[in-house]
Amino acid sequence: MTQDSGEPRDDIDVIGGAAPSADVAQDAVELSDRCKSLLQIVVQEYVDTAQPVGSRIIADNYQLGVSSATIRNDLATLEKAGLLTHPHTSAGRVPTDAGYRYFVRHLLSNTELPPAEQRMIRHQFHQARQEVDQWLRLSTAVLARASQAAALATLPRAHETRFKHLELLAIRDSVVLVVLVLQGGAVKQQIITLDAPLEQPDLSRISNELNEKFADATTNVIVSEALTLSTLAHDIAMLVLDLMKREDEHLSEGIYRDGLAQMLEAPEFAEGENMRRIVQVFEQRSFLDEVLTELVSVSHVHVLIAGEGRYVELQDVALVLSRYGVEDEATGMLGVIGPMRMPYARTIGAVRYVSDLMSDLMHQIYGK
Known part of the structure; x- marks a missing residue:
């Protein structure tokens, strides 16, 4: 099992949750290496299957060198720490929003897209017409495909049109x-x-x-x-x-979108109310601008999980976002919105790569 050192990543900003003090406490929890591995396993299994993860599945599929009973005890420890929970109808566990945040902050290792995929994406951009409109349409298509979720992007907004x-x-x-x-x-x-x-x-x-x-x-x-x-x-x-x-x-007013239909097929959005909230997010530039104020720098990836307690529309989803463009000239936002059960490493890698690529192209326009 690949695992990080447990130190928070400085290249990914995980915006805090509904109860910031609780998140701080969960970040400060001293987890054993085995508990970290278990949390990583539960997150990745749940992302892949959308099914609660039990101790038997872990014992059968992962060589941890401990019994199912020991695994159950460690899962209980993670649940007590607020990082896992379990549905009433299942003995298995699922990550909480705090568990996802801990995973992204501390347990993600490689978030780079494979070199071959990077080359393919760069080639697609170079084949496109040299227009911001075409680049943004391609950006959302690439991100939706890479994440199997929904992608959005805003037109670059100049500080002053010149x-x-x-x-x-x-x-x-x-x-x-x-x-x-x-x-x-x-x-x-x-x-x-x-x-x-x-x-x-x-x-x-x-x-x-x-x-x-x-x-x-x-x-x-x-x-x-x-x-x-x-x-x-x-x-x-x-x-x-x-x-x-x-x-x-x-x-x-410009918002580019792709992949909404495939995201709404996820079981998390089977209920009509959840679906309605997500569609609203895609239609409101003013709401996206409010979220955008959280994003402080170009090419830095920001992860917003469960709406931070301030955005009811986002309480069931995660956003992976980044600014792109030329600082002090014109910047926009692009990223992915999907269920919290998201392949974070791949999604973060895709958002970072496309954001960097868009910034490079914008620098060519501005000659900087």
Whole structure:
């Protein structure tokens, strides 16, 4: 049985539970090596089978060198510590939410995806179109497949939307195509009709003037600088401002999802109320933003088990989340939501790898 030293991992943040003082006490429990092995076995067996785990199953399938009676005593010790419980209809044990937290904090060993799987995922991203939209669709598909749960991701939200480049292209007569490129790679297009026709050289002169004046500008800068422009250039600047504000609104709403149907097939969600709560989580960007405030750094994996006592919607599930992006420029969130009976090592590895990959791609966009 592979086992960690029991020291808390510093690369995974397990956000505390419904009773933080109880979690602290459970973290401070001095478990024997055999009890740690038993807790690890119970978690992994329960993740695999969704069935309570009894001492006979452990004695038959694992070479611990002790009797079933000794195993039963150790399981009772773990139950007394609040790390296991047992359903009334079964003599077997299942992990509590505190037991899952202890497992993730202290007993996980290797959480890296196999190198071959990493190469396959990286190849998929390099084959995709170089657009954030495509990367996020692929991110959720990869995470849903890797975890056999549901995956979600939010669009990267810039601290301030910034201008990058503008093109004005003559189509016919007075009709002009406005192409605006924003920092972060978003491209906005709009067709406008001028009061009088302009030749392409005149349009290019205006776009060059605005590109020079608005380089890396925020909306506030554009409002200020537009006051010094000619009438037509000012009107174009106001259109640019409107497109940038609409992009802000779009980014505040964007959530990408995948795998919800396969997650809802888990026995934990057989009841309609549990299913309704999970669907609500997927539909509410404001709720995801509230959870996101817990995530303090890019590429650091955060595990939220049983909703921490503050999120009723999450009381039956676990989330494995990470920020991605470029600090101080634009960051988003991606991760997995599933039953607490989750393959944590594989899920954490997948979330970390995809988050790092998305951050690398975002750095390419921002040139950092």
